[in-house]
Amino acid sequence: MFNIQYISEILPSLLSGAMMTLQVFGWTIVGSLILGVFLALGLVSKFKPLQVIIDAYVWLMRGTPLLLQLIFVFYGLPTIGIVFPRYEAALFAFILNYAAYFAEIFRGGLQSIDKGQYEAGRVLQMTYWQTTKKVVLPQVAKIVLPSIGNEVINLVKDSSLVYVIGIGDLLRAGNVAAARDVTLVPFILVGIMYLVLTGICTFFLRRVEKHYSYFK
C-alpha cells in the first residue's frame, strides 16, 4: 500500500490536519509569548502580592499535565456553566500553559541582567523604559532564545494533545486514515510531517540565534 497513489489520496486530509496543527501552534506561540512577557515583568516587579499570585499560577500550570488542563477546560468547565467551543478551549488551555513556561524563562533572563545596566542608563538620564527597551530586552532575548526554542519544538509536538478533545489536527487525520485503511502508512507520513515542522522551526530558531551572535 506504500504507493504514490495511496499517498496522494490521503495527503489532502493530512495537509488539512497539518493546517489545524499549525493554527493551534501559531496562535499559542503569539498568545503565550506576549502573556509570558507580562507575567515575567510581574514576577520581577516589586509588588509582592502580584508576585505571589503569578508564582502560584506558574506552579499550577507547570505542576499539572497539559492533557489534564485541556480536558478540564473542555469537559470540566461546562459542568459549572463555562462552555468553550473545541478550538477555543484548546487555545485557551495551551496559551495559559505555555505562558507559564515562558514567564519562568523570561524571569530568569531578566534577573540575569546586571542591575548596573539600569544604573548606567539612569546616570545617562535615560528612563527605565528606554533602558529596558534599548539595553535590557535585547540582552534578555539573546539569553532566553535557546530555552524558548526548546519550548517551541515541544509545542509542535504537544499540539497533538488536542486530539483528545476531538479537534481534527494532523495526528487525528493520520489516525482516521490508518483505522479506515488498516495500514501503517498514514502514521509514517504523519511522523514525517512532524519532523518537517520541527525541522522548519529549528531552522528559523538557528537564524534568530545567529542574528544575536553579534554581541556577547
Next chain:
Amino acid sequence: MLELKNVSKSFNGKMIINKLNLKIEDGKILTIVGPSGAGKTTLLRCISGLEKIDSGQFLLDGQQFDPFESRDNESVIGVVFQDFQLFPNLSVIDNITLAPINVLNQSETQAKKAVGEIIDRLGLEEIINQYPYQLSGGQKQRVAIARALAMNPSILCYDEPTSALDPELRNEVSKLILDLKENGITQVVITHDIEFANKIADQTLTVKPVK
C-alpha cells in the same frame, strides 16, 4: 561648583555618611580615599543620584538640586563605574550616542558629529564599530568615559578607575584624567591608591567608617 551641605546617609539604621560638607571646584580634581567600607562608593552614588540621601543639601553653582530626582539635562553627573557597565548589545559608537539620541533627542547624524571630538580626544576612532566584548579593559574604560562625556556632565565621577586594569595602565589613567582636566572637566575620583591620588588630586577627601 558642586557643594554638599550636611549630607547624611544610612543603610538600615547604620550611618555611612555623617553630616558631610564638601566643595568641588569647577575644573578641579577631587579624590576620595579611605579604607574599604568607609562609604566612598556610597558617597559617589549619592552625588550621582543613584541613592537618596537622608538629609542635607546639594548645591550646583549655588542652585539647590536633588540628583536623585533631577531629570534636568543641564545638571548631569557623569559616572564611570568600576566595572564600566558598557552596553554589550551596542557597538562602541552606539554606546556613546545612545543617550544623546534618546535623551537629548538628537538625530543619529547629529549625535555622531557631536561626539566626534570626544572620540578623537580619547583615541577611539579605530574601535568605534567594535562591541564591548572585543575591547581591552583600558579601551572599555575610555569608552565608558566617552559615553559619560557625551551627555556633557557638570562633573565626571570615577569609582576606582585603576582597580579593574593592569597596574601598568595606572599611569595612562592618570594622564587621561589630567588631560580631561586640561579641557576643563570637573572630576571626582575614588581610589584606594594613595600614590595615584596624589598624582592627580587638587583636593583630597579622606573618609573613615562612621563609628
